Amino acid sequence: MAALRTPFDRSATATEVLAGVDLGGRRAIVTGANGGIGFETASALAEAGAEVTLAVRDVAAGDAAADAIEAAVGCRPRIGAVDLLEPQTVREFARSWAGPLHVLVCNAGITVPDLRHDRFGNELQFAVNHLGHQLLTLCLSEALIAGAPSRVVAVSSSSHLRSPVVFDDLGFRFRAYDRALGYGQSKTANVLFAVDVTRRWGGDGVLANALMPGVVATGIERHMGSDYMPALLARDDRPPPASAAQGAATSVLLAGSPLLEGVGGRYFEACQEAELVERRECSAGVAPYALDPDNADRLWWVSRKLLAASGELPTA
Numbered sequence: 001m002a003a004l005r006t007p008f009d010r011s012a013t014a015t016e017v018l019a020g021v022d023l024g025g026r027r028a029i030v031t032g033a034n035g036g037i038g039f040e041t042a043s044a045l046a047e048a049g050a051e052v053t054l055a056v057r058d059v060a061a062g063d064a065a066a067d068a069i070e071a072a073v074g075c076r077p078r079i080g081a082v083d084l085l086e087p088q089t090v091r092e093f094a095r096s097w098a099g100p101l102h103v104l105v106c107n108a109g110i111t112v113p114d115l116r117h118d119r120f121g122n123e124l125q126f127a128v129n130h131l132g133h134q135l136l137t138l139c140l141s142e143a144l145i146a147g148a149p150s151r152v153v154a155v156s157s158s159s160h161l162r163s164p165v166v167f168d169d170l171g172f173r174f175r176a177y178d179r180a181l182g183y184g185q186s187k188t189a190n191v192l193f194a195v196d197v198t199r200r201w202g203g204d205g206v207l208a209n210a211l212m213p214g215v216v217a218t219g220i221e222r223h224m225g226s227d228y229m230p231a232l233l234a235r236d237d238r239p240p241p242a243s244a245a246q247g248a249a250t251s252v253l254l255a256g257s258p259l260l261e262g263v264g265g266r267y268f269e270a271c272q273e274a275e276l277v278e279r280r281e282c283s284a285g286v287a288p289y290a291l292d293p294d295n296a297d298r299l300w301w302v303s304r305k306l307l308a309a310s311g312e313l314p315t316a
Contacts (some may be wrong), residue, residue: 006259008271010214014044014248018269023256024049027101027147029140031082031133032108034061037155037213039068040096040103040248045094045256047073050103055082055093057108057135083120084108084132087310100147101140103255106133106157106190115177120309123171125179129186134193134303141201143315148205152197153254156210156267156290158192159183161280163194164289165299168204188290189299191267196296201316207264209254211283214270216247267291 008017028045032038033054046052046069054077056062062079070076080096083089109129116124122131137144137152144150162184169175172182190210197208250271254260267274267286277285289295307313 003273003275004259004263004266004268005255005273006257006271008249008253010242010249010270012038012249012271013243013245014252015047015245017249017253018044018048018256021048021256021258026050026103026161026239026256027099028105028255029053029055029080029101029102029137030107030110031055031106032085033077034058034065034129036244037216037247037251038105038107039065040244041107041251041255042077043069043072044245044248044252045103046077047077050256052077053080054078055080056109057081057083061098073198082136084128084136085124087132087135087307090132090135091139091311093138094143097140097143099143100150101143102150103153104137104140104144104146104151105153105251106137106254107153107251108133109155109186111179112185113179115172115182117171120306121171122306123182125182126189129183130189130193131303131307133190134300135307135310135313137193137197138304138307138314138316141206141314144206145201145204150159150206151255151260152194152206152208153250153251154190154194154208154210156212157183157187158212158269158283160187160290161277161282161285161287164287165189165295167298167302170302175238175245188287189303191286191290192292192299194267195291195293196300197273197285199293199296200300202264207262209260209264210267211250211254212267212269212274213250214242216242216244265291
């Protein structure tokens with residue numbers, strides 16, 4: 001199957017990608033939307049006419065973001081409290097949702113320099129970046145099916161090239177911890193999640209894709225440490241850092257562009273579907289293990305088992 005090509009490239013902004021697109025009547029949720037790429041994603045979707053909800057841990061920051069979006073585009077997003085490390089807040093948010101859902105952008109993420117686990121024993125990056133979003137999607141599955149055709153967008157990273165999902169040691173109980181490996185594992189999980197959502201719910205009209213937003217100096221990049229961004233930008237094959245508006249372009253392409261109608265289970269970067277690569281030294285492209293359907297199925301069930309420790313799960 002040939003890789004999907006669009007008329008946009010890494011210089012495009014989120015607003016440019018959705019120019020002329022009418023998302024009136026579409027309802028969207030964006031996690032981590034109080035700043036950076038999430039804010040630009042939510043703003044562009046709102047400007048295109050979507051009814052947007054900012055799913056944020058810090059409600060005060062979300063309120064400030066909603067004020068800024070309203071001032072810029074003339075409509076105010078809704079705000080919902082979601083802490084991806086606290087499953088009860090995810091369930092409460094989902095229970096409060098009424099009616100169909102057309103777009104779910106799983107944008108929030110963290111990276112931490114030291115090995116930490118959540119209160120259920122899951123490595124922190126894996127817990128927030130993957131498990132919290134899988135729980136949110138599961139809890140909103142009926143709304144997504146009701147809104148079909150609907151889209152789930154998983155914000156991944158080229159860091160997935162650093163590590164597959166190591167099923168026998170997800171929590172670094174036996175491996176020496178390395179923040180890049182932990183982050184990379186969580187970002188591979190994001191891609192596999194998109195593959196399996198498409199396989200499981202595509203027949204119900206719910207499709208998912210994953211993406212690399214680009215090297216953007218947002219909050220999450222700063223959390224990587226003072227040595228991370230300079231080292232990343234020193235790589236000869238890396239493009240210059242994108243603005244947050246450019247970083248959000250691929251997210252909104254997957255979330256709202258008619259060019260992605262009927263497309264699911266794929267990984268995109270710079271507004272194009274990525275090519276498969278066979279070695280870690282590459283800084284672009286997608287690793288075969290991240291699109292492997294057996295890995296995706298295994299991750300789905302392993303994740304459900306881990307999430308079950310925090311409470312009841314939907315049957316989807």
